[in-house]
Amino acid sequence: MRRGAWGAAAAVAAAALLQQIAARDTANATDPRIRIVGRGLANDAGGWVFDWPNSFLVSTHGAETVTASVSSNGWARLRVVAYSSTGGFTDGRWGPSAVVNVAPGTGEYVLVAGLGDDKLGGPLAAPAAEDVTILVSKMNEADYNEHHETDARVTLHSFSLPGGGEIVPVADVPGLPRSDRRIEFIGDSITAAYGVAGLAPCTARPWQQEAGRSHAALTCAALSAQCHVQAWSGRGLVMNYESEEPGTHMPEIERRVWGSVLDSPEWDFSSWVPHAVWVNLGTNDQCCGRKWPLPSFEPTLAALLLNITKRYAVAGHSPVPIFAAFGPVASSYGPQVQAAVKAANANGALAVAVDQTAIFPGGPGRVGCSGHPSTAGQFAMAQQAATSIGNATGWAVGPIDGDNPVGALLRWST
Numbered sequence: 001m002r003r004g005a006w007g008a009a010a011a012v013a014a015a016a017l018l019q020q021i022a023a024r025d026t027a028n029a030t031d032p033r034i035r036i037v038g039r040g041l042a043n044d045a046g047g048w049v050f051d052w053p054n055s056f057l058v059s060t061h062g063a064e065t066v067t068a069s070v071s072s073n074g075w076a077r078l079r080v081v082a083y084s085s086t087g088g089f090t091d092g093r094w095g096p097s098a099v100v101n102v103a104p105g106t107g108e109y110v111l112v113a114g115l116g117d118d119k120l121g122g123p124l125a126a127p128a129a130e131d132v133t134i135l136v137s138k139m140n141e142a143d144y145n146e147h148h149e150t151d152a153r154v155t156l157h158s159f160s161l162p163g164g165g166e167i168v169p170v171a172d173v174p175g176l177p178r179s180d181r182r183i184e185f186i187g188d189s190i191t192a193a194y195g196v197a198g199l200a201p202c203t204a205r206p207w208q209q210e211a212g213r214s215h216a217a218l219t220c221a222a223l224s225a226q227c228h229v230q231a232w233s234g235r236g237l238v239m240n241y242e243s244e245e246p247g248t249h250m251p252e253i254e255r256r257v258w259g260s261v262l263d264s265p266e267w268d269f270s271s272w273v274p275h276a277v278w279v280n281l282g283t284n285d286q287c288c289g290r291k292w293p294l295p296s297f298e299p300t301l302a303a304l305l306l307n308i309t310k311r312y313a314v315a316g317h318s319p320v321p322i323f324a325a326f327g328p329v330a331s332s333y334g335p336q337v338q339a340a341v342k343a344a345n346a347n348g349a350l351a352v353a354v355d356q357t358a359i360f361p362g363g364p365g366r367v368g369c370s371g372h373p374s375t376a377g378q379f380a381m382a383q384q385a386a387t388s389i390g391n392a393t394g395w396a397v398g399p400i401d402g403d404n405p406v407g408a409l410l411r412w413s414t
């Protein structure tokens, strides 16, 4: 072939490539077509900056590949769960899932690939032209088990479809959280699902944490509710697990937009008013052979319950129901939780103490790694939480492992 023809062919190929790049549908994370659940803030470029386990819903039509452009200060893990409303790929249910590891720095990560080629696509392959909705959720807590806050924020800049197709407004598919149902969880490693993906005996590893298997996510699935979860392994109400690492305590951290940022702005509580709040703090306070009770524990918990009550107070409405749980990893803080609930209620809170100490002996396989609840343990905790919150809100309690992303995660994930 003559040189000129090569040049012409290259020019044609380059033009086609440019056209493909220009044609690729891209949506900023904060684009109205995308739905975000969780605490975070938009940046000037339309990206979403967060560190707590946030979730993103993206619906596509005729997509080949879905990518996310992500910057991260630390490592992060994203769970992707897919649903196909047009059938074949997932049999019209929430289906396969995959894990994407995000490294520090900036990169474009493939979330779902080869949708048009069922020989190539692996577990997330679907025929082209299907309507596919994916849920992308951060699996790990703000800054995994860290004793000191080090900025571990993640920026999800945008979602793209490099192989064609379009991003459409989030489809009305089953099992999505309802925007009119909101539940907030505040806790430690138990709520952050530290060590959930294993069975005792084992030592918890970062990859064994998954927010999607926490009783928080499971409870919200049973109640079709949106979840906000502020939970940090090793932190307590007035003392943290490692006494030689004073760090900050949960009453300060739980107010932050970004848990891992010491001077984080305070979250705008009016932007997301929960219908119920579930608190489980005390396991780290009472640890390590400390003389128990710590005198400040009970009054601080009562103050936290009152702070929560005040921040969500709506004139003419009864106070937000708060559930102050204790157990299942430790039980010695139960009496203080009960006393704090009583004190807060005497000052206008609507709190109840919930005993979860029977969870571990209550069934087999409920202990995961490093003494923390396994998936079965979290499941049992969630059944109790969903019953309590359903009772307080009047919401029907559905199956935790029904046709929703959490149910698919429990059925399909490894």
Ligand SMILES: *[C@@H]1O[C@H](CO)[C@@H](O)[C@H](O)[C@H]1NC(C)=O
Binding pocket: 026, 027, 028, 031, 044, 045, 046
């Ligand atoms: C993303 O947001 C920025 C800032 O609002 C805007 O200039 C840009 O066009 C957006 N990009 C897309 C793909 O919508």
Ligand SMILES: *[C@@H]1O[C@H](CO)[C@@H](O)[C@H](O)[C@H]1NC(C)=O
Binding pocket: 251, 252, 300, 301, 303, 304, 307
């Ligand atoms: C309660 O709120 C006040 C005012 O923001 C704050 O100073 C205090 O530390 C909070 N206490 C707890 C336990 O949340």
Ligand SMILES: *[C@@H]1O[C@H](CO)[C@@H](O)[C@H](O)[C@H]1NC(C)=O
Binding pocket: 387, 388, 391, 392
């Ligand atoms: C249901 O709520 C009522 C108060 O509205 C309470 O008295 C009762 O104990 C609750 N039951 C359960 C199972 O939580």
